[in-house]
Amino acid sequence: MRAPWNGAARVLDGKATASALKAELKERVAALRERGVTPGLGTVLVGEDPGSVKYVAGKHADCAEVGILSIREDLPATATQAEVAAAVDRLNADDACTGYIVQLPLPAGVDTNAILERDAILERVDPAKDADGLHPTNLGRLVLRASGPIDSPLPCTPRGCIELMERHGIDLAGRNVCVVGRGVTVGRSIGLLLGRKDVNATVDICHTGTTDLAEHVRRADVVISAAGSPGIITPEMVAPGAVVLDVGVSRVVDPATGKGRIAGDVADGVDEVASWLSPNPGGVGPMTRALLLANVVETAERS
Numbered sequence: 001m002r003a004p005w006n007g008a009a010r011v012l013d014g015k016a017t018a019s020a021l022k023a024e025l026k027e028r029v030a031a032l033r034e035r036g037v038t039p040g041l042g043t044v045l046v047g048e049d050p051g052s053v054k055y056v057a058g059k060h061a062d063c064a065e066v067g068i069l070s071i072r073e074d075l076p077a078t079a080t081q082a083e084v085a086a087a088v089d090r091l092n093a094d095d096a097c098t099g100y101i102v103q104l105p106l107p108a109g110v111d112t113n114a115i116l117e118r119d120a121i122l123e124r125v126d127p128a129k130d131a132d133g134l135h136p137t138n139l140g141r142l143v144l145r146a147s148g149p150i151d152s153p154l155p156c157t158p159r160g161c162i163e164l165m166e167r168h169g170i171d172l173a174g175r176n177v178c179v180v181g182r183g184v185t186v187g188r189s190i191g192l193l194l195g196r197k198d199v200n201a202t203v204d205i206c207h208t209g210t211t212d213l214a215e216h217v218r219r220a221d222v223v224i225s226a227a228g229s230p231g232i233i234t235p236e237m238v239a240p241g242a243v244v245l246d247v248g249v250s251r252v253v254d255p256a257t258g259k260g261r262i263a264g265d266v267a268d269g270v271d272e273v274a275s276w277l278s279p280n281p282g283g284v285g286p287m288t289r290a291l292l293l294a295n296v297v298e299t300a301e302r303s
Helices: 012-034 050-066 081-093 112-116 136-144 156-166 187-194 213-218 284-302
Strands: 040-048 069-075 099-102 176-180 200-206 222-223 243-246 250-253 260-263
Touching: 012 050, 012 156, 012 284, 040 081, 040 284, 050 069, 050 112, 050 284, 069 081, 081 099, 099 284, 136 187, 156 187, 156 243, 156 284, 176 187, 176 213, 187 200, 200 213
Parallel strands: 040 069, 040 099, 176 200, 176 222, 222 243
Antiparallel strands: 250 260
């Protein structure tokens, strides 16, 4: 499937692609407003974790950019399980809220699964308002519907990966894709999207415990790494001309400065082997945020 390749990797520019996607969403929101429908994105933020505060602020800035209403439920770190559950209930009942997310991580003492699943607290997040696309009901629909349309929110980061490649002219049909990582946010859910008939890729799901991971990666036309293991994908593992997406996020200490920084899964030098490479940051991250907005807009359009 791969054409001979001898050169530096081209950049899968997530920032520019997300910007184009948001411009399209802005037009769709304007059309909805003409019909008297204003999409609304809600967030539940518990505590003041710096990363979470920054991420949620970015989501609401994105909303302002495309014309989506922002709805915030900000709670102190001391909030009880019942108080967080009440915030979820308010967003479920709020007709102005088209979709929402519960920002993770939640502080100690709040049972994440109880908020996100119906097991303990009647699955408080309404599946129709699941802006992240990770509710068990919505993932179950992905499992059941390998072909045909899906009328529920899709996982944002996996969808962002596919959209990023497709908008750069990369055809995934028939491609061998190696996914490294087994988390529900990316690893397990992206296989469901890649295997759908409208994408038609062949997927190999690997992880940090895979025997001879390098061999699996080397066979792939496309490598998507979301293991959260800095530098796990090395140049020697990647076939010349492969497409590589770096979705991993880890916090490491820079030995030169002693300061913390974000590191991806892809080691230096892969850009000399791959034909396409997503930067980290600036690759899949902006696409995730844009597809969160897309989920909200599409839910409003379906309504």
